[in-house]
Amino acid sequence: MIYWRAVRHFDPWIVLAGLALTSFGAILIYSASLTSYPDGIQGLAHPAVRHLTFAAMGLVVVGALAWLDYRFLGQITPTLYAVAIVLLVGVLVMGTETYGAQRWLNFAGLSIQASEVAKLLVIIVLAKYLADRQTEIGDLRTFLGSLAIVVVPTGLVFLEPDLGTAIIFGAAWLGMVAVAGVRPQHLLAFLATLALSTPFVVVGLMGDYQRERIANFLNPGLDPLGGGFNIIQAAISVGSGGLFGKGLTEGSQTQLDYLQTPTRDYIFSVLGEELGLVGALLLFALFTLLLFRGLRAASLARDPFGRLIATGIVIMIVFQVFINVGVNIRLLPVTGIPLPFISEGGSSILMLFVALGLLESILLRHKQIEF
Amino acid sequence: MNFSGGGQRWRSQKPKRREDAYNPGRKFLFLHILIVLLFAILTIQLVRMQVIEGDDYRAQAENNRLRELQILPARGLIYDRNYNLDQPLVENVAKFSAVIVPADLPAKEEATVFARLEELLGIPAQEIAKQVREKREDGNPYEPLVIKDELSPHLPGVDLQIEARRNYLDGELMSHILGYVGPISAEEYADLKNDGYILNDQLGKTGIELVYEDILRGEPGKKLAEVDASGREQDVLDSLPSEPGQNVVLTIDLELQKKTAEILNQFKGASDTAAAVVMDVRTGEVLSMVSLPTYDNNLFSGTLSQEELDALLNEPGKPLVNHAIAEMYAPGSTFKTINGSAALQEGVANPGTTIVSHGYITVPNQYDPNVVYVFRDWAALGALDFYGGISMSSDVYFYYLAGGKQDEGFQGLGEERLARYARSFGLGEPTGIDLAGESAGLVPDAKWKEQNVGEMWYVGDTYNFGIGQGYLTVTPLQLLDAITAIANGGELLRPHLVKEIRDSHGNVVSASQKEVRRLLPVAQENLAVVREGMRRSVAEGVASSAQVAGLAIAGKTGSAEFGSPRADGTYETHGWFVGFAPYDDPEIAVVVFVDKGSGFINAAPAAGRIFDYYFNQRYVAEQEAS
Numbered sequence: 001m002i003y004w005r006a007v008r009h010f011d012p013w014i015v016l017a018g019l020a021l022t023s024f025g026a027i028l029i030y031s032a033s034l035t036s037y038p039d040g041i042q043g044l045a046h047p048a049v050r051h052l053t054f055a056a057m058g059l060v061v062v063g064a065l066a067w068l069d070y071r072f073l074g075q076i077t078p079t080l081y082a083v084a085i086v087l088l089v090g091v092l093v094m095g096t097e098t099y100g101a102q103r104w105l106n107f108a109g110l111s112i113q114a115s116e117v118a119k120l121l122v123i124i125v126l127a128k129y130l131a132d133r134q135t136e137i138g139d140l141r142t143f144l145g146s147l148a149i150v151v152v153p154t155g156l157v158f159l160e161p162d163l164g165t166a167i168i169f170g171a172a173w174l175g176m177v178a179v180a181g182v183r184p185q186h187l188l189a190f191l192a193t194l195a196l197s198t199p200f201v202v203v204g205l206m207g208d209y210q211r212e213r214i215a216n217f218l219n220p221g222l223d224p225l226g227g228g229f230n231i232i233q234a235a236i237s238v239g240s241g242g243l244f245g246k247g248l249t250e251g252s253q254t255q256l257d258y259l260q261t262p263t264r265d266y267i268f269s270v271l272g273e274e275l276g277l278v279g280a281l282l283l284f285a286l287f288t289l290l291l292f293r294g295l296r297a298a299s300l301a302r303d304p305f306g307r308l309i310a311t312g313i314v315i316m317i318v319f320q321v322f323i324n325v326g327v328n329i330r331l332l333p334v335t336g337i338p339l340p341f342i343s344e345g346g347s348s349i350l351m352l353f354v355a356l357g358l359l360e361s362i363l364l365r366h367k368q369i370e371f
Numbered sequence: 372m373n374f375s376g377g378g379q380r381w382r383s384q385k386p387k388r389r390e391d392a393y394n395p396g397r398k399f400l401f402l403h404i405l406i407v408l409l410f411a412i413l414t415i416q417l418v419r420m421q422v423i424e425g426d427d428y429r430a431q432a433e434n435n436r437l438r439e440l441q442i443l444p445a446r447g448l449i450y451d452r453n454y455n456l457d458q459p460l461v462e463n464v465a466k467f468s469a470v471i472v473p474a475d476l477p478a479k480e481e482a483t484v485f486a487r488l489e490e491l492l493g494i495p496a497q498e499i500a501k502q503v504r505e506k507r508e509d510g511n512p513y514e515p516l517v518i519k520d521e522l523s524p525h526l527p528g529v530d531l532q533i534e535a536r537r538n539y540l541d542g543e544l545m546s547h548i549l550g551y552v553g554p555i556s557a558e559e560y561a562d563l564k565n566d567g568y569i570l571n572d573q574l575g576k577t578g579i580e581l582v583y584e585d586i587l588r589g590e591p592g593k594k595l596a597e598v599d600a601s602g603r604e605q606d607v608l609d610s611l612p613s614e615p616g617q618n619v620v621l622t623i624d625l626e627l628q629k630k631t632a633e634i635l636n637q638f639k640g641a642s643d644t645a646a647a648v649v650m651d652v653r654t655g656e657v658l659s660m661v662s663l664p665t666y667d668n669n670l671f672s673g674t675l676s677q678e679e680l681d682a683l684l685n686e687p688g689k690p691l692v693n694h695a696i697a698e699m700y701a702p703g704s705t706f707k708t709i710n711g712s713a714a715l716q717e718g719v720a721n722p723g724t725t726i727v728s729h730g731y732i733t734v735p736n737q738y739d740p741n742v743v744y745v746f747r748d749w750a751a752l753g754a755l756d757f758y759g760g761i762s763m764s765s766d767v768y769f770y771y772l773a774g775g776k777q778d779e780g781f782q783g784l785g786e787e788r789l790a791r792y793a794r795s796f797g798l799g800e801p802t803g804i805d806l807a808g809e810s811a812g813l814v815p816d817a818k819w820k821e822q823n824v825g826e827m828w829y830v831g832d833t834y835n836f837g838i839g840q841g842y843l844t845v846t847p848l849q850l851l852d853a854i855t856a857i858a859n860g861g862e863l864l865r866p867h868l869v870k871e872i873r874d875s876h877g878n879v880v881s882a883s884q885k886e887v888r889r890l891l892p893v894a895q896e897n898l899a900v901v902r903e904g905m906r907r908s909v910a911e912g913v914a915s916s917a918q919v920a921g922l923a924i925a926g927k928t929g930s931a932e933f934g935s936p937r938a939d940g941t942y943e944t945h946g947w948f949v950g951f952a953p954y955d956d957p958e959i960a961v962v963v964f965v966d967k968g969s970g971f972i973n974a975a976p977a978a979g980r981i982f983d984y985y986f987n988q989r990y991v992a993e994q995e996a997s
Contacts, residue, residue, distance in 0.1 A: 035599075179398045229477065233600075236435065239420040239428025252436040257600040273432075277421045284410045291406050299399045314402065322409045329416050 006364045011297065015062055017290035018356050021341035022055040022349065024283065025267070029344050031249045032262035032270045047263055047344050054346045058353025065357025066364055074305050077128040081149070084121040087114040088156035095160070113347035115157045115165040116338075120351050122153050123172055123312035124358075130180040131305035143186040146177055161207050164335035168319050175315035176308050179298075217333035230266065233258040235330050238272030245276030263344040265336050268328040280325075283342070287321055297359045297366075306362035313355045437608070438513060438598045441569050444589030445875075446535060447616030449549060449579060451625035452658075452870050456877075458625070460545055463535040470515035470571075471499070473507050475602035506570070513602075514570040517554075535573075537580075537672045541625070544632055546668035547693040548623060548660055548806070548868060550578015553671055567591040576671070579619060579868065582805045586872055589616030615875040622656035622870045622883075626992075630984045631659040635963065638977035639663060642946075643688040644966035645973075646695040646847045648866075649981060652855045652957045654885045655864030657804070658985075660848075662695045664688035696802075696809045699844035700964065703931025704764045705947045706793075706839025708901050709853060710784070711761055713792035714772040715897035719784050720757055722900050728752040728767035732776065734830055746770055746834050761904030762912030764928065766838045773837025774830045786833045790816040795892050796853035797863050798845050803888070804866045812849050815842035839931060850949050851962035857898050857905075858925070858951035858960055861891040906954045909975075917948060917975035919983040925957075926950020926978065928970030943967055948974035952982050959985060 030041070030048035037046055044053070073080065087105065091114040096104040105112045126149050133142045150173040158166040178187065202211070220228030237253035246252070251273035253259060259266045271279050291314050298310030317340050324339040326332035338348045420428065448459045469492065476484065481503070485496035506516045517534075537552050539545065553576040555563065560570055567590070568574065574588070575581035592613030597606040631647050639645040649658040666683055683691055692698060714720040730751035736742035748766040752759075760768030770776075775783030784792075793799065799814035813819075815836065817828035824842075835841030845853075848866060856863040865886040872880045891898070905925035908914040914928045929947035936942055946968030951960040961981050965973040 175402070179402075233435075235420065236428050236431045238417070239424055240432035242421050242425040242429065252597075253432055256436060256597065256605060258435055272417070272421065277417055280417050280421075281414065284414065288406060288410060292403065295399055295402055295406075298402075311402070314406075318406050318409060322413065325413050326416075329413070329420060331412070331416050 006367070009363050009366065010066065010360055011293055011363050013289060014293045014297070014356055014359055015059070017286055017293065018058070018062075018341060018353065019055060021283075021286050021290070022051065022058070024286065025339075025342035025344075026051045026055075027248065028267050028270050028274075028342060029263045031251070031274060032254055032259070032267060034249055034255060035257050050346070051344055051349065054349040055353070058350055058356075061350065061353045062357040062360060065354060066360035068361060069365060070306060070309065070358055070361040071303075071365075073124050074128045074131070077125045080121045081125045084118040084125070084153055085156070087112070088118050088153055090114065092156065092159055111346075113345060115160070115162055116345075116347040116351045118153055118157070119165065119168060119172070119316055120313075120355055122150060122169065123176070123316065124309055125149060126173060126176055127305055127308035127312060130176060130308055131303065134180075134304055137181045138183045140183075140186060143177065143182050143190075146173065146180075146182075147190070161210065162336065163210055164323055164337035167323065167335075168316055168337070171319040172312045172315045176312050179311045180304065180308055213334045217330070220330075230260050231330060231334060233260075234266055234269040234328050237266075237269040238329050241273040241276040241279075243277050245272070245274045245279055248274050250274060264338060265324065265343065266328060267343050268325050268339055271342075272328065287317070287340075291318055294359055297363045300366045301362050302366045306366070310359055310362055313359060317352070317355070435600075436597050438596055438602075440594050440596055440604075441567065442592035442594055442610065442613045443535070443569075443572070444591055444613035445615040446537070446552070446573075447583075447587035447589065447618045447875070449587075449619045449621060451621050451623050451628075452656075453624070454620045454873070458540075460541060460549060460621070460625070461537055461539050464538045465535065470517050471503055472513060472515050472602045473503050474513045475600075476503065509570065517571060537573075537669075539668050539672070542667040542669050543665040544628060545623075546578075546666055547662045547695070548578055548621070549668060550580040550807075551576055551668040551671035552580050577807055578668075579621070579805070581807050583619050583869065583872075586619060587616040590614035617875065617880060618873045618877075619869055620871045620873060621868055622651070622658060623660070623868065624658050626989065627981075627985060628659040628661065630989075631981055632661045632663075632665075634977050634980045634984070635661050635663060638963075638973050638980070639965050640968050640973050642965045642967040642973070644694055645964060645968070646693075647961065647963045647977065647981065648695050648848055648851050649985070650851055650855055650866055650960050652858045652951055652960045655852075655855070655866050656870065657866050657868050658959065660693075660695050660868070662693045664690040666690040693806065693808065694964070694966075695847045695962075696804060696806055697846070699810050699812050699846055700945050700966075701841070701843060701931040701933055702839040702845045702850050703929030703945060703947055704766075704839060704970070705850055705854075705927045705929035705949050706843065706845075707761060707764065707769045707837075708857060708905060708927050708949075709793055709796050709798075710769050710773055710789065710837050710839075711757065711904065712796075712857065712891070712893045712897060712901050713784055713789060715757070715900055716792075716893045717784060717788060719775075719782065720772050722757045725754050725756050726760065726765075726768045726771050727754045728765045730767075732767050732770055732834075734774075734834075737829075744831055746831065757900060758904045758907050761901070761927065762907035762910075762914075764908065764913045769837045770834040774833035777830075783833065783837075786816050786828055786836060789833065789836055790814050792892070793843070795863075795889070796856065797888065798843070798849055798853065802846075802848055802852050802866050804848060805868050809848075810846050812845045813842060839929060847962045847964040850947070851960055854927075854949045854951060854962070855960045856891050857901055858957040860895060861893060861898055863888045863891060902954065905950060909950065913971060914948065914950070914975050916971050917950065917979040917982070919952075919979050919987070922952055922982060922986050923954035924950055924952040924979070924982055925954045926961075926975065928975050930970045944969060946970045946972070946974040948978040950978060952986065 026048045029051050033047050041049055091105045096106060105114050126146060129146055129149055136142050150169055154166045154169040216222065216228045216231060220231040222228060233253060237251065237259060240253065251270065253273050254262055254270045259269050262270050271283065294310055294314040298307050298314065301307035301310055320337055320340050323332060323335065324337045327334055338345050340352055446463055449461050450459050485499045488494060488499055489496040502516055539549060552573045555568055555572040555574050559574065560568060575584040580587065590613060592611045594610035595608045596604045597608060599605055627649060631649060635645050635647045643664060645663045646661065648660045651658060670679065728748045728751060731745050731747045734744045752763050752765045755763060755765050755768050771781050771783060773783050773789055775781045793814045799812050801809040801811050820826060820828050832841055836843055852864065852866055865888050867883055869883055871882040874880050902925050905927050906923060909917050909924045909926045914926045917924055917926050926948055927950060930944040931947065932942035932944055934943050946965040947970050949962040951957040961978045963974040963978045968974065
């Protein structure tokens with residue numbers, strides 16, 4: 001429970017940056033959905049309205065989580081882990097397939113994107129595991145244990161197949177074990193093994209669709225109307241936006257349907273086309289503000305558990321942004337990852353606000369020891 | 372711990388808040404740098420794309436957005452000579468086609484789309500795939516590829532297109548004149564793409580549709596349209612309207628055409644091939660032109676399968692061929708009019724020249740007088756003057772005029788002069804009618820025979836030539852044109868099928884004029900003698916089956932032998948009649964040709980019925996109508 005004096009530790013910048021990003025997203029979703037909703041906002045079902053509704057719900061979540069002591073979560077990590085695994089297995093067994101991957105789980109009338117929920121749960125579980133082993137953090141056992149925790153959910157999302165989220169799991173784990181203080185030799189040895197096994201992964205584990213995506217990334221002209229289409233059209237959208245963009249709702253690529261899923265994975269192309277480089281830099285500035293405030297929370301955390309949760313959240317967000325934007329601007333092969341706070345999608349938005357709530361909870365309690 | 376770089380400065384902005392004075396440690400500094408670094412990478416790539424290569428990408432976006440499309444003009448209509456606006460010979464009707472725009476068809480969905488099209492339209496998926504591939508390879512993937520002239524539901528990259536189709540209202544009756552339009556071929560497209568034709572275009576393939584293509588087609592327009600990713604037009608930004616094609620008014624009289632076809636069908640007997648042409652002797656206007664068998668040119672407006680086309684091509688009577696202009700036949704006795712004109716002009720004969728036909732003449736072999744060749748007449752006709760020679764169609768009479776009779780000291784024209792006169796009557800060259808596929812016919816002479824047959828010219832060849840047999844061949848239209856010149860006093864005219872061109876508002880743009888190809892090298896009085904001979908032929912001679920009560924018709928029949936002899940030594944014959952009326956002041960000339968028939972039994976009575984209709988019944992019908 002909270003001590004009221006601690007409320008002054010609440011960081012308004014985290015919530016403000018989150019809200020600013022979500023509003024930014026709502027504006028872009030509005031423009032990107034004009035082809036499907038030519039009459040604009042007519043009701044609550046409009047994606048931009050839904051996006052803001054989720055943000056409003058997110059605010060309640062932030063309040064609730066800030067009030068709740070994050071350390072409570074540390075006591076139920078086995079349950080959280082079990083929920084994550086059940087969700088990921090569930091989505092493989094009975095998920096809804098979209099764009100060639102099973103990602104949605106329909107549950108009691110709700111459509112949940114399992115990997116979005118699982119990401120945060122696994123970060124919490126991993127944080128608890130590492131926090132509890134501060135004394136034996138240099139042991140190989142600890143290192144391998146943490147690896148084991150993350151390998152199972154990573155493998156499950158990889159099977160969906162969702163390479164992007166698998167990479168996010170990996171990045172979060174890497175950042176968290178590094179901050180927790182594992183032996184650098186263990187990390188280096190692991191990374192070397194990974195690098196050496198890459199060819200085998202490409203040949204053995206990667207599905208046809210993933211190899212195809214890499215081939216398309218390297219030369220989208222091979223299949224300009226098929227797999228290469230999104231890559232080429234996204235690049236044209238962003239590139240044609242120039243410095244200041246064509247103006248909101250004025251982008252020909254967006255408004256003439258050249259982008260697939262313009263409110264989701266390719267929303268950055270909408271931004272690039274309609275708001276230009278200036279709009280993109282504003283977006284990056286907002287993310288940087290949020291992420292730096294997140295790192296501040298991590299460094300202020302009173303215990304390793306809080307510090308590691310905050311670190312995991314920051315890494316999760318920054319890699320999602322990087323991968324999503326990288327795909328849009330032809331730096332990375334296509335992999336379906338939403339742009340945090342911006343892309344349409346309730347599960348993603350809500351879980352991001354849960355993450356923000358956790359950061360606030362960590363901040364609110366970092367000096368509690370004084371009271 | 373190491374405090375340095377951006378992290379520290381950022382912190383140092385709020386140094387007074389004690390609880391914030393944290394020690395981020397090297398790891399957090401590294402994370403700050405990592406974040407900045409990742410965004411820097413993204414920013415560099417964005418600057419490269421949006422600022423440095425921005426123009427290039429903008430051009431690509433414009434290229435995506437804008438598409439220049441052709442607006443095809445409405446094709447001109449065709450009317451008969453009476454230009455009755457309610458009775459065009461052809462109309463444009465809408466046809467709904469399923470088309471694929473290869474540029475809009477995602478490669479990944481191709482198989483699905485083709486399979487679904489196969490299901491819906493019954494066209495094999497491989498066939499569609501092949502066509503799409505070819506169109507892509509042609510380098511013009513934006514042009515719609517017609518898959519079927521039918522409706523189709525929503526499939527990506529598949530569109531419904533409304534196209535104009537030609538509907539020929541009189542089908543078989545007018546097909547040899549009007550011809551038809553068809554899809555542009557690859558070679559035609561290569562030639563014509565700079566004239567505004569598109570890959571999917573239609574153009575005249577034969578007949579008036581072909582010859583007057585430039586007039587009927589009109590000027591295509593253009594429009595600049597904004598299209599969405601599926602190729603659907605969103606907005607027209609700029610357009611240049613198309614100019615509709617002009618209308619063609621034919622010289623053909625539809626009612627006469629109907630009657631001509633009806634009469635020809637009635638009199639062609641067992642023959643499967645026949646032709647008849649009616650021409651205005653004063654102007655060269657063709658009033659009707661019928662070739663049997665015929666075909667329905669509407670077949671070509673739909674999608675004609677290869678089997679259907681093969682069937683048409685292989686049918687015995689060659690229905691796609693216009694026998695009036697494209698096929699060459701021996702003219703038989705009808706040629707005696709030309710032979711006679713030449714003989715009169717050259718002084719070989721005069722109206723009083725009398726020759727006795729014993730039913731044959733003989734010619735001894737040049738080298739061996741014991742070998743004697745016999746050339747027969749169709750009967751022993753006795754003594755005949757020039758008029759009698761023509762009216763009774765004596766072969767012997769015209770053997771004399773053509774080849775002479777050496778032993779009797781009668782000098783004939785000889786092959787050289789005969790060929791020269793035949794050519795001056797327009798034989799051996801196309802008449803220049805405004806239809807495609809006209810044949811030139813053949814006028815033989817000694818040089819020709821030597822080159823093509825490899826034999827010298829004998830006097831017997833001249834005899835055969837003189838009665839329109841042997842190597843001489845003509846088209847029915849050529850023969851008609853020659854007789855027309857005799858009828859009109861020596862003007863060899865260019866026959867034509869178009870009376871005037873009118874624009875889409877009905878204003879006359881141009882009217883065709885009488886065109887005299889040349890004047891016959893025959894004096895008026897000699898032509899008058901030939902005309903009189905032809906009059907007698909109908910009135911009291913062998914063409915009497917062409918008689919019409921109350922009408923003076925001049926004409927000449929012919930039954931030209933062809934092929935190999937039958938068991939009884941006789942030959943199959945082409946039946947001919949060619950003539951004009953009224954005798955005193957000729958208005959029209961008629962030729963009737965029946966492939967396997969007789970001039971007397973088939974051709975002459977058919978021509979008589981046509982004259983009768985033109986001068987008597989039609990007049991009555993018109994009087995009744997008004």
